[in-house]
Amino acid sequence: MCSRPEPREPLRHVAVIGGTHGNEMSGVYLAQYWLQAPGELQRPSFSAVPVLANPAATAACRRYVDCDLNRAFTSAFLTARVHPDDPYEAFDFVLDLHNTTASMGTCLIAESAHNIFAMHLCRHKLQSPELPCQVFLYQLPGEESYSVNSMAKSGLGLELGPQPQGVLWADLLVRMRALVATALDFIQLFNQGTAFPAFEMEAYRKVSSVDFPRTEAGDLAGNVHPQLQDQDFEPLRPGAPIFRMFSGKDMLYEGESTVYPVFINEAAYYEKDIAFLQTEKLMFSVPALPMLAP
Amino acid sequence: MCSRPEPREPLRHVAVIGGTHGNEMSGVYLAQYWLQAPGELQRPSFSAVPVLANPAATAACRRYVDCDLNRAFTSAFLTARVHPDDPYEAFDFVLDLHNTTASMGTCLIAESAHNIFAMHLCRHKLQSPELPCQVFLYQLPGEESYSVNSMAKSGLGLELGPQPQGVLWADLLVRMRALVATALDFIQLFNQGTAFPAFEMEAYRKVSSVDFPRTEAGDLAGNVHPQLQDQDFEPLRPGAPIFRMFSGKDMLYEGESTVYPVFINEAAYYEKDIAFLQTEKLMFSVPALPMLAP
Incomplete structure (x- = not known):
């Protein structure tokens, strides 16, 4: 690109x-x-x-x-x-x-x-x-x-x-x-x-996606954790809860670095096997946009 | 009944x-x-x-x-x-x-x-x-x-x-x-x-339903007014705004008595031509529920 x-x-x-x-x-x-x-x-x-x-x-x-x-x-x-x-x-x-x-x-x-x-x-x-x-x-x-x-x-x-x-x-x-x-x-x-x-x-750049926990049959086995819901663009640190199983158990984020989840619990992404996207936070330089020649 | x-x-x-x-x-x-x-x-x-x-x-x-x-x-x-x-x-x-x-x-x-x-x-x-x-x-x-x-x-x-x-x-x-x-x-x-x-x-008993404002072609011409959104079960008094037209104008509730809207802006009711249901608030007596005979 x-x-x-x-x-x-x-x-x-x-x-x-x-x-x-x-x-x-x-x-x-x-x-x-x-x-x-x-x-x-x-x-x-x-x-x-x-x-x-x-x-x-x-x-x-x-x-x-x-x-x-x-x-x-x-x-x-x-x-x-x-x-x-x-x-x-x-x-x-x-x-x-x-x-x-x-x-x-x-x-x-x-x-x-x-x-x-x-x-x-x-x-x-x-x-x-x-x-x-x-x-x-x-x-x-x-x-x-x-x-x-x-x-x-x-x-x-x-x-x-x-x-x-x-x-x-x-x-x-x-x-x-x-x-x-x-x-x-x-x-x-x-x-x-x-x-x-x-x-x-x-800006926040996409790194990967995370699926819901699922049963062997492919059905959902839990939901987005209440502590993650509505936390789009906020830092998710290793060890923080990301899902709550219907059985009551919590699932934790096991990555090694902080990520920034977005599209948390987007309805259209259930069928795409996406509970949320993981992004990284970037700082970068944008060059000037020159004036149009008259 | x-x-x-x-x-x-x-x-x-x-x-x-x-x-x-x-x-x-x-x-x-x-x-x-x-x-x-x-x-x-x-x-x-x-x-x-x-x-x-x-x-x-x-x-x-x-x-x-x-x-x-x-x-x-x-x-x-x-x-x-x-x-x-x-x-x-x-x-x-x-x-x-x-x-x-x-x-x-x-x-x-x-x-x-x-x-x-x-x-x-x-x-x-x-x-x-x-x-x-x-x-x-x-x-x-x-x-x-x-x-x-x-x-x-x-x-x-x-x-x-x-x-x-x-x-x-x-x-x-x-x-x-x-x-x-x-x-x-x-x-x-x-x-x-x-x-x-x-x-x-x-309890709240259904009285009637209210459709969205529409164009002659049947498309929506406005949305639920911000002052009505999320006010389910709250009193709606004559003269209060219920819709905001896309043109910017407000539509007011023209009924003669206070009603209690419910299912305000329910997604499934758009196709049923319902922006919200009007209810009346009732008080009534419920008779005792007797003990089962042994």
């Missing part, structure tokens, strides 16, 4: 995608609303396009119908596409709106720290005191990109939680809407010729 | 049902566990039978596959059953375990106040200071019973929330388990010849 080059021209083609997972309601209903009232997504230098990504799954209020859209965009899938005019390809930048049942607060998801434009966007205002957020980097070293964002030249996932699947909560809707507005404002600043200096950044 | 006669004989055939809705996980996993370790459901005078009600829906982690099991047990369905040996018919009492995404806390659900045995069970310990709970009566006057419990001579639903669909939270599992244990202890006391005196009781 090499760094994405920073954009050399204004970003004119921007999409805001809801419903990549049809039961994550903040994005589903915002996209539906913006399709009727697109004015909110207009800026002087561009108009972002609202997209309802997965109408069949949205209608059924399920994550997906046949396969998980956020796991489908490998290069094999992309090159096999039968719709060469797929609109995703045309976008310079994509905001992909998600919810999680985990206590992730406001989380910005990028493939890696090499996406310099996305890192500057994370930094800009999104990390203001009024709207605190964390940055999660999902790509393992050497791993191929597979999310919806890989269809755009650059992109960022907005992951807000906790919110149950199939439910729309007022506070998360307001927060999602404010995040999208701030992101569009940043793109407008870039388009009109603002330069952004280099900075140091903190 | 006439009163159910109180039992004249010990209750020997008791079922504890999880998975009536396959994505309400406290009951699903407790039933799965008890099927392997049934000792927890034994009492001196009886052994309760764990039942996983809807294995196909449970496997798919969905509320139901073809139709909603908790809405299917009308008398037309029951008399049309092709399995005359259906085990539900044989039970003297059924505990039906549910979760909701609404902030219902610990809620006990019965068809009506005429189910005297269930009312005594609600009263007994379940309303102790250590485990506060509310009682919800779902049957409208003249309405036919349609839940799983109508298949047993008597029964009670345990509705714990908030918990997202498809997720198992430690604290709700512990609470559900304690409620089931307390209910079985009550049945044991009754079976061994304890009498229970008459008492005054408070």
Whole structure:
């Protein structure tokens, strides 16, 4: 994975995608609303396009119908596409709106720290005191990109939680809407010729996943420990409890180093055999984003 | 609807049902566990039978596959059953375990106040200071019973929330388990010849349901108002806000009298066009439950 080059021209083609997972309601209903009232997504230098990504799954209020859209965009899938005019390809930048049942607060998801434009966007205002957020980097070293964002030249996932699947909560809707507005404002600043200096950044990078304890038949044998529930982005130290067995016994974290769990007890991950993801906390330098040539 | 006669004989055939809705996980996993370790459901005078009600829906982690099991047990369905040996018919009492995404806390659900045995069970310990709970009566006057419990001579639903669909939270599992244990202890006391005196009781009875605001196309046009979210069982007074439109405008409650909303923003009710149920708060007398004849 090499760094994405920073954009050399204004970003004119921007999409805001809801419903990549049809039961994550903040994005589903915002996209539906913006399709009727697109004015909110207009800026002087561009108009972002609202997209309802997965109408069949949205209608059924399920994550997906046949396969998980956020796991489908490998290069094999992309090159096999039968719709060469797929609109995703045309976008310079994509905001992909998600919810999680985990206590992730406001989380910005990028493939890696090499996406310099996305890192500057994370930094800009999104990390203001009024709207605190964390940055999660999902790509393992050497791993191929597979999310919806890989269809755009650059992109960022907005992951807000906790919110149950199939439910729309007022506070998360307001927060999602404010995040999208701030992101569009940043793109407008870039388009009109603002330069952004280099900075140091903190983020959480995926290391591995941990499955639930299971019976020999594969059924759950315990649940996420109450001391781990809702502790997303907090340090998990060796010896701390991670599961409580239905029999009453506790299971402890046996790793040798401190990790930072995220997506703790996410509903959609039960079928993927994931109770939580382990991340490491990184500090790294992000180079400056130069001003566009006039 | 006439009163159910109180039992004249010990209750020997008791079922504890999880998975009536396959994505309400406290009951699903407790039933799965008890099927392997049934000792927890034994009492001196009886052994309760764990039942996983809807294995196909449970496997798919969905509320139901073809139709909603908790809405299917009308008398037309029951008399049309092709399995005359259906085990539900044989039970003297059924505990039906549910979760909701609404902030219902610990809620006990019965068809009506005429189910005297269930009312005594609600009263007994379940309303102790250590485990506060509310009682919800779902049957409208003249309405036919349609839940799983109508298949047993008597029964009670345990509705714990908030918990997202498809997720198992430690604290709700512990609470559900304690409620089931307390209910079985009550049945044991009754079976061994304890009498229970008459008492005054408070409960919430369903009056009607309220749909979300919608566009002409039927899509949502707003969400549950932040001032109503999580206010289950609290008084809703005329003029209070109930929805916030995506356009920013508030919708107010225009009823003439105070009601008590429940199941506010329950995920499973979106497809039923229900944003919340309106209830009235009742006080009523429950007659004594006499001692069994030796």
